[in-house]
Every structure is written in C-alpha cells, then in structure tokens.
Amino acid sequence: MKNWIKAGIFTPQDPREWVRKKTTREILEREKELIKRLSKKGVEVIKGGEKLPEEDQVAWNTKLVFRHIDYLVKNKIDVLIVNEAAWTFPYDTIDAIKYYGERIGKPPKVLMFSHMERSVPGLVAGMAIEGGLKRIGYSCYMVYGLPEESGVIDEIVGVLRFLKGRIEAEKKVMEVLKKLPKQKYIAFGGMSLKMPTTTADVDQWQKIFKVSYDALDQSVILERAWKLVEWKGKPGESEYRIIDQRVKNAKKYILEEGHGKVDFSRPKLRGPEKLVYQLSLFYAVYDICKERNCTFAGIKCQDELSARECTACIPTAFLNNDVGPDGKRKKIIPTACENDMDSALTQLLLHLLSGRPAGFGDFRDVRDGILYIINCGQHPPYFFGKPDEEPEKKLDRVEYLGQEIYYLAGGSAVRGRTPAGQIMTVARLGRDNLRYKMVALPIETIEVKKDEHEMYDYSWPIIKGRIPISEKELVEMWPCNHLAFTYGDYTPHLVELCEHLNIGYTIYDREGRKYYRPP
Known part of the structure; x- marks a missing residue:
C-alpha cells in the first residue's frame, strides 16, 4: 500500500533504572508490533529513537525527550503518535x-496510543497524560487496546485520516484567519x-475572532424599504407602486415568471402585498450592508417586525x-434570525x-438517530437542491406561503426540503x-416527504440528517437551540480553526469519534 501519511512515534519510558532494565x-x-501493523495500512512511521543505543531508543529522561x-x-x-x-x-x-x-510553530496533531492489558499499566499512563493535557488546554486523541486486537489499528487509522484532513485544511484555515479582521457584523435590533x-460580548469577539x-x-x-416601494396606506396591506427596479424584477421573477410556488390561501399571506414588502426589506438590508461594509448580520425580527410589519424570512433567506x-448572482451575507x-x-x-x-436553523427534534432542522420560515434556497445544481432549479422549488400563528403581521415563509444523500x-x-x-458534527441528509410539514409547522422548511452519535450526546453537548449548517464535511477545518483561535471544541467525525479541547 502506498504511504499516505508520515507519523512520528514517540515512546517514553519510566526513568527508574531498575524498571528500565526489566521493561x-x-x-x-x-x-x-505497532509500527509493523501501521506500515501495512500505508502509514510511514519514523521512530524518535532511531539509530540510538537500545536503552535510549525509548525516552527515559528529559534530554532524550527533546x-x-x-x-x-x-x-x-505529519503527526505525532505517543506510544x-x-x-x-x-x-x-x-x-x-x-x-x-x-518546534513546528503551529498546533500539534497528536494521537496517543495506550497499551491496555492486565499486566501493563499503559492505560494508566495514558489517562494521567490526557488529564494533564486537558488542564493546560491541549488536545490529544487517545486510542487504547493492543495492536493485535480486532479494530484497534483501524481505529488508529481512522483518527490519522481525520488528522490528515486537518493537515489538508491548514491552508484554507490560515486564509480564513487572515480574512477575519476585515469582517464586520451588523445587528438590526436587540x-x-x-x-x-x-447575545455576545463584542469586545470578546474582537479579542478572539478579530471581527468588528x-x-x-x-x-x-x-x-430604507419605504423608499423602494410607495404605499398608499399601511405598508404590506395597501395598494403600492414599486420604485426600485430590483424589487420589480424580483416580483416579476416569482409571481409572473413562476420561479417558485406562491400560495395565497393561508391567513398570513392573502395577496402579493406582504411579499412585495418583504422583498423591499431584503434589498434595504442588502444595501445597508454594502454601504457600511458589513459582511455578516443578524435581524431581530420578533416581535417588532413580525408583529407590526411582516416577518424577515425573505430577507434572511x-x-x-x-x-x-430575482435569480441573479449576489454576494453571500451570512445572516441569523x-x-x-x-x-x-x-x-x-x-x-x-x-x-x-451557510444557513441558520432551529435544533427542532432528534429521534431514531435523525436530527430535524426546522427553522421558523427561512432556509437559503441553495439548500433546496444539491450543491452543484443550477440556482434557477432551486428557486423553482421554493414554496412561498403564509406564516404560522406566532407572527401577527404575517408574511411569506420560504419553504423547501433539502435532498437526501x-x-x-x-x-x-x-x-x-x-x-x-465550538460544537460540530457531520450529518448525512435523508429524504423529506412533503407531508412531513404537517407534523411540525406547515410553512417551515425542513432538513433531516442522520447523526453519527446518540441523541443524548447531541442534545447534551449543544449549547443552545440554534445551529448553522453548510454542505460538505468541514469538521477537520473547524478543529484546526479552533486550535489557531485558542478556543475549546467538542467535534465529532463521521464515525462518531469525539475530538475535544477544553474551553
């Protein structure tokens, strides 16, 4: 098998002379034995004690450690394996x-293998080391067992593949870190x-993430929206004249050209007025972000907008x-409800x-190994199809229909279903x-049937995904009711990013392995 990663083996030893002589x-x-089995799996292994006298091939004092x-x-x-x-x-x-x-000038990628058998206290040493590392904020993935036992080498290889993913993510992570000082959040409301x-401490944001x-x-x-559409009476509930050409184009694209399915049968959306109002809000926010050089945003929505004017579902989506x-390419502005x-x-x-x-969603339900992400009326239409599908096809799948009871002023939700696989x-x-x-994990989406909307809130979009861990673990580790999502597995990237940001994380890989660093 061709080598795909280069691992260094560091094997320590008890410094006491009488112990060394015996062990x-x-x-x-x-x-x-460990090296032989890893080599068969395509791991190039370098021994730290190579070419030294037998006694010094294991690091039994500080000089040998270095x-x-x-x-x-x-x-x-590429990675360090502590044996x-x-x-x-x-x-x-x-x-x-x-x-x-x-020595390497960056966060180390470390796997610790603890030999666990009745006559050898390798696991004892491993647990003592792991505890000591956690106390000072270091991460280290521990595998224990014996190399010849079923599944042990495969587990080590699985972790090495994740660490390889971190190596491959390094360049992109460094690019992101350089971009962060140019990012600015704009909060619309409290x-x-x-x-x-x-809520967040903006001073803490600046210190840790460098964002403004x-x-x-x-x-x-x-x-700003009232300058884009002229209303004869109450905005969203009266006759109107569209002033801004972009709002005209968007209305035409949806209502006249039929890109998307519009349903005026529900109480919270009886005609085009609210839809036009929401479109004007989208362009208003988009323009404000551009003028103030803001690259990500949050809109309060509830209750001032959602109870008095209309929901911010279309703007956020x-x-x-x-x-x-209007079907035209635009700058992505990550925005949270x-x-x-x-x-x-x-x-x-x-x-x-x-x-x-990258979308925003509610952690709505988790059962039978499936997470249900169901937000209150907005998922980006990008997620109503596969990543490589044409945007127009995804927009054609959007369902614009009246909102649920929570929003007195009403408006249109942006409903859709994320495809399986x-x-x-x-x-x-x-x-x-x-x-x-940071908490994170990958999910694999499964099919959402249209009648499943009946089980939750009818007008809200749904993502269903199979999780690699138990429901209990997921609920207990999640810090709140909200989450962010995107296509692709970026868990190695997030671990690498957190290491550089010097923050904690609990991140799982596709096989359910837990990578942890204390906050």
Whole structure:
C-alpha cells in the first residue's frame, strides 16, 4: 500500500533504572508490533529513537525527550503518535507534546496510543497524560487496546485520516484567519424573545475572532424599504407602486415568471402585498450592508417586525443565498434570525471555509438517530437542491406561503426540503462560563416527504440528517437551540480553526469519534 501519511512515534519510558532494565526490551517489542501493523495500512512511521543505543531508543529522561522530538521534526512528520507501552512519567510526554508544538510553530496533531492489558499499566499512563493535557488546554486523541486486537489499528487509522484532513485544511484555515479582521457584523435590533444565547460580548469577539461590530435599529430597515416601494396606506396591506427596479424584477421573477410556488390561501399571506414588502426589506438590508461594509448580520425580527410589519424570512433567506429573489448572482451575507450573534459568526466561519452559503436553523427534534432542522420560515434556497445544481432549479422549488400563528403581521415563509444523500456540517459557537467553544458534527441528509410539514409547522422548511452519535450526546453537548449548517464535511477545518483561535471544541467525525479541547 502506498504511504499516505508520515507519523512520528514517540515512546517514553519510566526513568527508574531498575524498571528500565526489566521493561525496555518489552516496550520496544510493543513499539515494533505497532509500527509493523501501521506500515501495512500505508502509514510511514519514523521512530524518535532511531539509530540510538537500545536503552535510549525509548525516552527515559528529559534530554532524550527533546532529542527524540528533534529527530522527528527533522524528518518532517505529519503527526505525532505517543506510544504509551507501559507506565511512564506523565510530565515527560506532556513536555514532548509541548516541545513538538513549539518546534513546528503551529498546533500539534497528536494521537496517543495506550497499551491496555492486565499486566501493563499503559492505560494508566495514558489517562494521567490526557488529564494533564486537558488542564493546560491541549488536545490529544487517545486510542487504547493492543495492536493485535480486532479494530484497534483501524481505529488508529481512522483518527490519522481525520488528522490528515486537518493537515489538508491548514491552508484554507490560515486564509480564513487572515480574512477575519476585515469582517464586520451588523445587528438590526436587540435581543429577540429573551434568548440569552443570542447575545455576545463584542469586545470578546474582537479579542478572539478579530471581527468588528455595528448596530442599527430595525426601523432603519423600514425607512430604507419605504423608499423602494410607495404605499398608499399601511405598508404590506395597501395598494403600492414599486420604485426600485430590483424589487420589480424580483416580483416579476416569482409571481409572473413562476420561479417558485406562491400560495395565497393561508391567513398570513392573502395577496402579493406582504411579499412585495418583504422583498423591499431584503434589498434595504442588502444595501445597508454594502454601504457600511458589513459582511455578516443578524435581524431581530420578533416581535417588532413580525408583529407590526411582516416577518424577515425573505430577507434572511436571500441574504444567506448565492442568488437573489430575482435569480441573479449576489454576494453571500451570512445572516441569523433573531439577531443570534454567535450563530451568525458560526455561519460566517462556515461560509469562509466553504465558499458556499451557510444557513441558520432551529435544533427542532432528534429521534431514531435523525436530527430535524426546522427553522421558523427561512432556509437559503441553495439548500433546496444539491450543491452543484443550477440556482434557477432551486428557486423553482421554493414554496412561498403564509406564516404560522406566532407572527401577527404575517408574511411569506420560504419553504423547501433539502435532498437526501448530502453530507452537511452542523455547527455552533457557544460559551461555557463565558469561555468560547465550538460544537460540530457531520450529518448525512435523508429524504423529506412533503407531508412531513404537517407534523411540525406547515410553512417551515425542513432538513433531516442522520447523526453519527446518540441523541443524548447531541442534545447534551449543544449549547443552545440554534445551529448553522453548510454542505460538505468541514469538521477537520473547524478543529484546526479552533486550535489557531485558542478556543475549546467538542467535534465529532463521521464515525462518531469525539475530538475535544477544553474551553
């Protein structure tokens, strides 16, 4: 098998002379067995103690710790495998990992293998080391067992493939980090529906993520929208004359050319007036963002807009989208409902990593291994088809229909169903005791049938995805009721990004392996 990754093996040893005399040869035999089995899986393995006398082939003192790591760095390894084949002194391994990170000048990619058998306390050493690393904010994935046991080498290889994904993500992550100081959030309104998890400390944002901040009242959206459409009476409920050509084009594209299905049968959308009003709000927000150089946004919506004017579903759906309601290409502006700041920031990160739209959704339901993402009336139409489908086909699938009972002023929802067989990343920044962390996992979408809308809220879009972990784990780790999503598996990218941002994370891969760093 052709080699696909270069791993450095660091094998420590107990420094006590009487222990070394009895265990060194046995430890080297275990190391040899591990290397042999990894080599058969296409892993090129470099020994830290290569070419040294037998006793020094395992790092039993601080001088050897540094010497082994220097040798591995010189050989340009991709990842470090710590081989805990017996009881060792934990500080030596912690020093090795810290020194390795300093030598390569970036977050180290480390896997620790702890030999677990009754006569050898390798797992004891591994757990002591893992605990010590967590105390100082280092991440390390531990696999335990014996190389010859069924599934153990496959588990190590699975983790190495994820670490390889992090290596491949490095270039893109560094590009994103360079872009972050040029990003600016604009908040339209304040806290929605008394949800504390929608707010953020903008000073903390600047310090950690380097992003800037701006804020306007939602009334500014209305004032701008009223310049685009002239109303004889109450906006959204009276006769109108469209002034702005873009609003005219969007209305024509949807209502006259039939791109999308419009339903005026529900109480919250009886005619085109509310739809036109919502279109004017979209262009108003889009223009404000452009003028103020804002690259991501949040709209409070509830209750001032949704109770008195109309919902912000069309603005939010199309700000997030790659094409506008007129079918023309546009700049993607990641935008969260309910002015959810950390969701919007998560959407921004996913967008910058992927170059694609990143949506906002509610963590609505999880049962039988399936997560249901059902937002209150907006998913970007980009997700109503496969990533490589023509945008026009996706817009043709949009269902514009009256909103649910929660929104007194009414308006149109943007309903659709995400197709099956797509890998998506679902993620959310959150805070534990005011310290930031990222949670994320990949899902594989499954078919949504049209009659499933009847089981939830009829006018709302649905994404269904199979999760790689238990429902209990997912609910317990998620920091709030909201999430961000995009097509593709960007979990290795998010781990690498969090390492560079120096924030915590709990991120699962497709096989349900948990990658963790304390907040």
